[in-house]
Amino acid sequence: MIKIIFVCLGNICRSPLAEGIFKQQVTSLKLDDKIVCDSAGTSNYHIGEDPDHRTVLNARNNGLQLNHKGQQFKAKHFDQYDYILAMDQNNYDDIALLQTPGGSKDYELLKMRQFDNEGKGLDVPDPYYGGAQGFQEVYDILYRSNKNFLNYLIEKHNLLS
Numbered sequence: 001m002i003k004i005i006f007v008c009l010g011n012i013c014r015s016p017l018a019e020g021i022f023k024q025q026v027t028s029l030k031l032d033d034k035i036v037c038d039s040a041g042t043s044n045y046h047i048g049e050d051p052d053h054r055t056v057l058n059a060r061n062n063g064l065q066l067n068h069k070g071q072q073f074k075a076k077h078f079d080q081y082d083y084i085l086a087m088d089q090n091n092y093d094d095i096a097l098l099q100t101p102g103g104s105k106d107y108e109l110l111k112m113r114q115f116d117n118e119g120k121g122l123d124v125p126d127p128y129y130g131g132a133q134g135f136q137e138v139y140d141i142l143y144r145s146n147k148n149f150l151n152y153l154i155e156k157h158n159l160l161s
Contacts, residue, residue, distance in 0.1 A: 001033075001034065001035070001036060002034060002035045002036075002082050002083070002153060002157060003035075003036055003037070003038075003080060003081045003082050003083070004022065004035065004036070004037040004038075004081060004082065004083040004084075004085065005037065005038050005039060005040055005073070005077055005080075005081045005083070005084050005085070006018035006019050006022070006037065006038075006039040006040075006085050006087070006112070007039065007040050007041065007042060007073050007084060007085065007086050007087065007091050007095060008039075008041055008042075008086075008087040008088070008091055008124075008126070009041055009042055009043050009045075009087075009090070009091060009126065010041045010043055010045045010046045010070065010128075011039055011040050011041030011046055011068075011070040011071060011072070012041070012046045012049060012050075012051050012052040012055065012070055012128075013051070013052050013054075013055050013126065013127055013128055013135075013138070014087045014124050014126065014127070014138055014142070015039035015040065015041065015087060016039050016051040016055060016066055016068040016070075017051070017055050017058070017059060017064075017066070017138065017139060017142055018039060018085070018087070018112065018124075018142045018145075018146060019037050019038060019039040019066075019068060020059055020064045020065070020066045020068075021064065021139070021142050021143055021146050022037050022146045022149075022150065023037060024063075024064055025146055025147060025150050026150065029150070029154075029160075031150075031154075031159055034157075034159055035150075035153065035159075038068075038071075038081075039068060039071075040070075040071045040072060040073035040077065041070060041071070041072055041073065042072070042073050042090075042091050042094040042095065043072065044072045045070075046070035047070050047071060047072055048069050048070060048071075049069065049070045050066075050068070050069065050070075051066050051068055051070075052128065054127070054132065054135050055127075055135060057132075057135075058132070058135040058136060058138075058139055059139075061136075062139055062143075073094075073095060073098070074098070075098045075099075075100065078098070078099060078100075078105065078107055079105045080105075081107055082105075082106075082107055082108070083107065083108050083110065083153075084107060084108070084109045084110070085110050085111070085112045085149070086109070086110070086111050086112065087111075087112050087123065087124040087126075088111070088123035088124060088125075088126070089111070089123055092109065092111055095109060096109065111123075112124050112141075112142070112145050112149075113141065113145055115144075115145045115146075115148040115149040115152065116141060116144050116145040116148065117144065117148065118141075118144060119141065124138060124141055124142065124145075125137065125138060125141075
């Protein structure tokens with residue numbers, strides 16, 4: 001089983017949306033028995049909370065139902081996940097600070113948009129202080145990035161054979 005965790009700052013906008021989009025893409029390819037995912041935030045601002053209401057509305061408008069409660073990314077997650085995808089450079093750096101040498105599990109720490117052909121290496125913008133258009137832009141970025149990330153996993157792990 002391949003385990004993925006998506007990470008942003010508060011775990012109420014970008015990362016739960018990434019999780020929901022990815023789950024839908026995994027399910028559409030009938031790979032639920034091979035891939036699971038979750039999301040977390042580097043901060044402790046929203047532990048136990050539902051995603052931001054604008055994220056939930058955006059997801060619904062794009063045919064997704066989000067079922068997630070906010071949690072904070074902790075050092076223990078390195079032992080639980082194979083792939084850790086940070087939404088931006090600040091989150092990537094915060095995650096990297098939690099790493100300890102000689103961990104018991106191999107994992108890859110990656111930036112989400114390294115899989116986005118339209119913005120390779122850029123940050124996923126935080127839509128929190130913007131309007132509906134910003135949430136849709138983030139949805140579109142995450143949809144593209146997740147699709148390419150899933151194709152990367154399929155090829156790397158030979159999942160469709």
